[in-house]
Amino acid sequence: MNQTIFQRLMRDRVYFLLLAPALLYYILFRYVPMFGIIISFKDYNLFKGVWASEWVGLKYYRMFISNPDALIIIKNTIVLGGYRLLFGFPAPIILALLFNEMRFKRFKKFVQSVSYMPYFLSTVVVSSILIMILSPSTGVVNNIIQSWGLEPISFLQKPEWFRAIYVTSDIWQSAGFGTIIYLAALASVDPHLYEAAEIDGAGRWKQTLHVTVPSLIPAMVIIFILQMGQVLDLAFDKAFLLGNAANLETADIIPTYVYRIGILQGSFSYAAAIDLAMGIVGFIFVYSANRIARKVGDTSLW
Numbered sequence: 001m002n003q004t005i006f007q008r009l010m011r012d013r014v015y016f017l018l019l020a021p022a023l024l025y026y027i028l029f030r031y032v033p034m035f036g037i038i039i040s041f042k043d044y045n046l047f048k049g050v051w052a053s054e055w056v057g058l059k060y061y062r063m064f065i066s067n068p069d070a071l072i073i074i075k076n077t078i079v080l081g082g083y084r085l086l087f088g089f090p091a092p093i094i095l096a097l098l099f100n101e102m103r104f105k106r107f108k109k110f111v112q113s114v115s116y117m118p119y120f121l122s123t124v125v126v127s128s129i130l131i132m133i134l135s136p137s138t139g140v141v142n143n144i145i146q147s148w149g150l151e152p153i154s155f156l157q158k159p160e161w162f163r164a165i166y167v168t169s170d171i172w173q174s175a176g177f178g179t180i181i182y183l184a185a186l187a188s189v190d191p192h193l194y195e196a197a198e199i200d201g202a203g204r205w206k207q208t209l210h211v212t213v214p215s216l217i218p219a220m221v222i223i224f225i226l227q228m229g230q231v232l233d234l235a236f237d238k239a240f241l242l243g244n245a246a247n248l249e250t251a252d253i254i255p256t257y258v259y260r261i262g263i264l265q266g267s268f269s270y271a272a273a274i275d276l277a278m279g280i281v282g283f284i285f286v287y288s289a290n291r292i293a294r295k296v297g298d299t300s301l302w
Contacts, residue, residue, distance in 0.1 A: 040272035060273035069257075077253040077278075081231035083167045089227055091171045092178030093220065097208060099179060100186050115176025126173055127241035130165060131156065156242060159249040166238060178223075185219045186212065221299040229286040232278045254278055 009016060040060060042053040064070050095115065102108040118126070133140045134155040142152040155161045189211065197207045236255035243251030254274065262271025286301075294300040 036272060037276055039269050040276050042269060044269040044272075046266075046268075056269075060270045061277060063270060064274050064277065073252055073254055073257050076250055077232055077234060080163055080166060080250075080253060081234055083163055084170055084234070085227055085231060087167055088171050088174070089224060091175040093182055093216065095175055096179040096182035096186065096216075097212060099183060100212060101204065101208070112176070112179070115179070117176070118173045119177035121173065123235060123237040124241065126169060127238055130169055130242065134165070154246075156244065157246040159247045159251070162242065162247045162250045166242065169238070170235075181219055181223065182216055185216050189215045217297070218299045221293050221297065222301065225286060225289045225293060225301055228289040229282045231285055232282050 039050060039053070041055060041057055042050070043056045043059070044050065044053045099108060099112060102111070132138070134142070136142050136152040136154045136157075141155070146152055153161075155165060193211045194207055197211055202210065232254060234253055234255055236259060239251060239253050239256050240259065243256060258271045258274050261267050261274070290301050
């Protein structure tokens, strides 16, 4: 017997109630603010309001493209996002495989708990820790360097060090928490596959290579597709806190540029145009990655 929509809602009301907070969050803080996209096509005036502001079309998009700083900012963002994807994506996979090989359960739980902890630290705290330990005068790292008879290094004042510091700290902060999905995927692997591989003479390395890793591929593909959309969507707070006038050559990325243009200079339309353009590029990345994944294998987002 076919049920009406209302009957289905009443039947599954508990699940919908559990879903409601997350749904409400995305509606209020993700979808409703999309209305603001319209100001990227207008010469927005705070006193006139959105509707009364003059329509200028693609003026601010052309302005950004013709800006000589645009190429540098986009390059910095893509390079930093690419490094983060290149080194950050495999980090939780490797960590999950190492956890999976641990045989002492208490030690395994302890190490897992320790690896999760940095994820719950705020970016402000992590940035403060980095500033302290990398200080050229009082930092632990430079104290060790000086004990070896070498000159101290001003890490956060050198543009060539910014990307390494940003990506390394990001991996340290998120890799442990990122293992949760992969460990959940490993928990669903049929133990008989390992037994069959062992009977065939496969050692731990070959079992990992031919049983464990293939079982992670669906989760790996999904997470990779999602992370492709974040190549340009870098965290503003860490780049802002670790960036300064000395390392601006590599630390200036789209989020920090949008902050300067939109908040400090009050050019809301220009900032909105940049953000929307980068959002479209991010969608293209996700769509392309999903299309390739669907053609190559059976796993994709849609």
